[in-house]
Amino acid sequence: MSTWNRRHLLGMTDLSRKDITDLLDLAGQFAGVLDRPVRSVPTLRGWTVVNLFFEESTRTRISFELAEKRLGADVVNFSASASSVKKGESLRDTARNIEAMKIDAVVIRHKSVGAPYYLTQQIDAAVINAGDGMHEHPTQALLDLMTIRHHFDRIEGLRIAIIGDILHSRVARSDLWGMTTMGADVVMCGPPTLLPKHTETFPGTWTTDINEALDGADVVYALRIQRERQESGLFPSIREYTQTYGITTDRMKLAKPHAVVMHPGPVNRGWELSDDVVDAENSLILRQVTHGVAVRMAVLYLTAGRDPGSIQIGKHTE
């Protein structure tokens, strides 16, 4: 059931199957724009967005900025490390001061779970979650779904194996909700110490056995090993992790012959994925990044209150 009011985008758990389908259809139209020589459709002219990043980012920050610019919005980039946050200013005061300058939307990445929701209680601007702690990364899940649907022409019935540090991964959480909502058969796999407690309360199938996870998979989705976690003793060594859970060409033979490889980035080459798997023909990793711009255009367009029925832009063919 949809609990999405299109005013903010906080997480995949708010979205119904129809919401996701509508977003992917709209993103497909924007992808058509991005395939043209003139890659812009200035429907958000006069709308002002602040990209409020309290954590590092390459793909998400740049693709939001590109999406905003392709739509003709005014864009301001905020980096916590170069701001008065360094002098102790709180998230609430930072956001309220920025809003006092008359803005329409905030895209926020923050280390704290729930920071985007908290902002919706403090400011009137639209809020889009670009990753909050270990909680959600909804636009990553949407671009992943777009990539899968574009490649297979469907999502329902596909077997998707998500492998790695699931405990700390906001990508894994958002993907799990989004993929199961769309009818995929999702299997979650990682070392016991990197799985959440009470996996029975989540959708999907859960296992610590990599062979079981890869068996018959259409999509092999590897998560980034978060080096910072190793220090907390959750797995003995990168080498041991790679031997047990690293995806290699040999391991990919357990998946279906047509299986594809995905990863949210940044990739630790040679750790969660071998070099040749990252660069193989069946790797969709860069295609995911390409789709990120179109998906974020769709999210911005809807949260700005624009009517998706009012645009007929074109079809994504590439």
Ligand code: CP
């Ligand atoms: N996938 C992802 O969120 O990448 P960045 O951290 O570079 O934005």
